[in-house]
Amino acid sequence: MASVAYFRFYAELNDFLPPAKKQVTFACFFSGSPAVKDLIESLGIPHTEVDLILVNGESVDFSCRISGGEQVSVYPVFESLDISAILQVRPEPLREPRFILDTHLGRLASYLRMLGFDALYRNDYTDQALAEISANEHRILLTRDRGLLKRSLVTHGYLIRYQHPRQQLEEVISRFDLYNLVKPFSRCMQCNGLLDRVSLQEVRSRVPKRVRENCTQFSRCQGCSQVYWKGTHYQEMVNFIEGLFENNSRGNNNQWRHRQENI
Ligand SMILES: [Zn+2]
Numbered sequence: 001m002a003s004v005a006y007f008r009f010y011a012e013l014n015d016f017l018p019p020a021k022k023q024v025t026f027a028c029f030f031s032g033s034p035a036v037k038d039l040i041e042s043l044g045i046p047h048t049e050v051d052l053i054l055v056n057g058e059s060v061d062f063s064c065r066i067s068g069g070e071q072v073s074v075y076p077v078f079e080s081l082d083i084s085a086i087l088q089v090r091p092e093p094l095r096e097p098r099f100i101l102d103t104h105l106g107r108l109a110s111y112l113r114m115l116g117f118d119a120l121y122r123n124d125y126t127d128q129a130l131a132e133i134s135a136n137e138h139r140i141l142l143t144r145d146r147g148l149l150k151r152s153l154v155t156h157g158y159l160i161r162y163q164h165p166r167q168q169l170e171e172v173i174s175r176f177d178l179y180n181l182v183k184p185f186s187r188c189m190q191c192n193g194l195l196d197r198v199s200l201q202e203v204r205s206r207v208p209k210r211v212r213e214n215c216t217q218f219s220r221c222q223g224c225s226q227v228y229w230k231g232t233h234y235q236e237m238v239n240f241i242e243g244l245f246e247n248n249s250r251g252n253n254n255q256w257r258h259r260q261e262n263i
Pocket of ligand 1: 188189190191192193221222223224225226
């Protein structure tokens with residue numbers, strides 16, 4: 001015999017629901033006594049998007065069984081509200097945000113690296129590999145594939161809503177509140193390796209004569225040995241990053257300017 005529970009989803013979790021179920025309480029029919037996680041996913045919401053579940057006003061974790069008649073409120077990851085007093089369904093938040101990106105997000109990976117974030121990306125990772133690496137290395141899985149986030153192995157993931165890489169970058173920075181963690185030009189955009197400051201002598205043979213005459217600061221990737229200097233693209237990237245901060249009221253532009261001086 002079918003049972004019924006009453007669900008209400010909050011804030012951007014409504015993105016995943018059909019119009020008739022957005023921003024309202026609706027009935028969900030089921031049989032047996034499934035875990036609340038399974039019911040939420042059956043309604044189309046990846047569990048990685050969920051941070052707090054209340055059943056009849058009490059906070060519960062994903063394994064809570066629903067048997068019928070309950071009122072279930074489901075909330076997304078909060079950035080600004082302090083809900084630490086109530087139980088969060090996810091394990092401890094990841095202390096240092098590290099990412100792995102699916103095969104369609106190459107440009108976003110480069111942008112994240114440009115801002116100094118650890119962003120693992122290869123264009124030949126399988127879905128299984130992405131899920132395993134995310135779990136084993138505690139990396140947040142970024143993807144536009146809802147199905148990938150439904151894999152139970154994935155505990156930290158985020159569904160990218162935007163299509164344009166620049167907007168995707170703003171989305172990630174804002175969603176994970178990364179503004180204060182930006183360390184521009186500290187990581188290789190090609191391979192995700194960290195950059196070391198090196199002297200001109202160490203890289204002289206790999207730098208064009210024109211650059212040797214005009215640039216004084218050089219870095220080299222620990223991973224692929226690519227050499228970087230403040231060339232013509234540098235100012236474009238600085239403008240790009242400044243734009244990112246200006247678009248966001250929470251971004252502290254003075255802080256970024258200060259940090260820029262230390263690059
Ligand atoms: Zn590299």
